[in-house]
Amino acid sequence: MSENENELTYINSDGDTVFTSAFLKKRGTCCKTNCLHCPFDFTIKNYSIEVEEMKLKHLKFANEIIRDNKPVEQSDISKMLLASAFGKKDKLRTHHITEDNLSNFAFGIFKGHACAVIEFSNKLSESNKGKSNSIVAGRSVKNLFLKKEFQNQGLGIEHINLS
Template structure:
């Protein structure tokens, strides 16, 4: 996401303030903003996980693809420069492996996708609008 981008329009057509907008404000307003970069919303509402059902596989795959594209291009260029090109494996969500994934929500809004491990979350794939607000694998593992 462009650092200068301060708002975006969500799926319901509402204008939403980004974490960059809220950082520019300088302090937390304590109103539990969706993109609060100060951690207030996380503490107040927590994170919920929701299974990837068969009718939501396409939505989950879209989140995964947007994250894989970034990491594949960086990894490919580094590996290609060092050792000659070898393509990293692309992950595809199917009916068979959909139970290995779950959506993660904050205030009822899906902010990403997790790949579940046996005890804790193995990987976190964030939607673009949520990448600048301090949500990471350690945070998700400590809350879920």
């Protein structure tokens, strides 16, 4: 069991005490009020992870999220399909956001809260810049780095709104 699975509450950036998925799971049943960290899949059926453009001033915060977390693992089937299509990657990749690769990343926002850093497989083309939904248009997600508070409630790449 990881350290954050034992934490029942945390203080958010607004100074509010927030119940974790561990607290809600320990309670035993879902209250069906769309709790931010609902471990019973109720909230993730009603909300998706929205994509928000990352600005240069957010580099430090984003790199802290990446440094402190492993990307959400792909399913075995996805890994197998990608490996057969593109070859197996044996080398550990280092993830670090810089001014040069900033357009490959975005923030994941869940119920109005920054919950993750999203890494895209392909760059944002110049022709898409400035258009609505240009952050995600024609792009695929490579990695999802969830903040520790959001890791034990079932959020994954499939919950990202790419429309």
